[in-house]
Amino acid sequence: MAEDILEAERLRAAYLDFWKRAIDAKGISTRYEFWVPMIGNAVVLSILTPLIGHLGLIASLAVAVPTVTVSLRRLNDLGRPWTHIFFALIPVVGTILFLYWMAQPGKALPDAHSKLRVDPEIEPELAAARAELDAAMGTGAEDADAEKAAEGHAADELDALLGSAEAARREQEDREATEAAARDLDTMFSNDVDDDPLAREIAKAAQNGK
DSSP states (O other), rough: OOOHHHHHHHHHHHHHHHHHHOOOSSSOOOHHHHHEEEEHHHHHHHHHHHHHTHHHHHHHHHHHHHHHHHHHHHHHHHTGGGGGGGGGSTTTTHHHHHHHHHOOOOOSOTGGGGOOOOOOGGHHHHHHHHHHHHHHHHHHHHHHHHHHHHHHHHHHHHHHHHHHHHHHHHHHHHHHHHHHHHHHHHHHHHHHHHHHHHHHHHHHHHHHHH
């Protein structure tokens, strides 16, 4: 949300700067300050001209002077002489070369996008929004780390429980196997005694002796 607010303000500030500095040819303009009004004006004029005819032509003439001055400021930002603006008048090759220059990063402001001029009245709001965004990103990172730690702890506990359950199951199986073997031995011994007369006499004598 805060990032959307910042981007919307950058767009608004760049477009307003285009008109506020309509006759300023001595300053500088960043790529952002050049391309936002250029694209915006192209879209608006492409819609208005077919609808309102001659008024669209008047609108085109209205943007002509600010377009020239913002181009001159862009050349200043690139460190190029103002005469290079005439390359834009050369069909195809000159126009392409000029637009290529306009797309290059400036020399005056290497980090121009972050230093874009904005309305001083909303600077506190932008600062608060930026701080809110930074805080949200920091909190999100801490929550993610805590969540990962909790998941790891839960996984360790689950592994321990599974290990205990497996050990208990094996112990129960061993106990049942031992009991079954003892029962089989007792049954075998009882059958041997019943089948052998001498063994029956010895068993009877043992019982009498008790």
